[in-house]
Amino acid sequence: MTTAPRPSGIPPMPERNTKALRTAIAEHTPQLLADFDAHWKWAIGDAHDIAPVPAFLAQWWAEFAIARDPSLDRHIHDLESRAADASTNAEATQLLTQAAHLRREAGKAEPGQ
Template sequence: MTAHAAEPTPAVPPMPERNPKALREAIAEHAPQLLADFDKHWKWAVADAYDISTVPAFMTRWWGEYAIARDPKLDAHMRDLHHRASGSTDIAEAKALLEEASHIRYQVRRLEPGQ
């Protein structure tokens, strides 16, 4: 009987350049499940508003969303944290779970292009 090699874990794609076009391209390629919401939010917050002052806040949000979604393990961990928090009857436990999720979101916002 031959042993089967474990399937390689797909590499987490690097963060793109920090601009809306590059981020959208990365989302389309590596996290297409986010693309419709990204486009809808862009249209509402920037394009239809004719207001480029909203771009930094838009980028901050979607930078973090992509950073999590591009990593299947991290994405699953975040979903698990939210699921466990929503089902918890212990307020301290729910708070701790949501604080962990918040900490992760804060950390991924600090990623730089190429990381």
């Protein structure tokens, strides 16, 4: 599968495995690579149990899906920042709910999308 950016400039999602995801992160969102590697080393490392791998992949799948689209990334971070500065709990909750929804939707991206 190609990882060349589409005409929109947003790179497609890679194959759904940690190796392909790490390669896509390194190529298109290198600012995430150190955190990806540190999280892998902490969560998976030399473990003999691969049970945590699906949760790791799901988390980083969504992170890449967001970071590859600078507009979406800015929008989510803006919502979260506004929530931190909100004057009421209701306002903060509404903003964080919007951000969480966008994060969940990003995590649903399929390979090649």
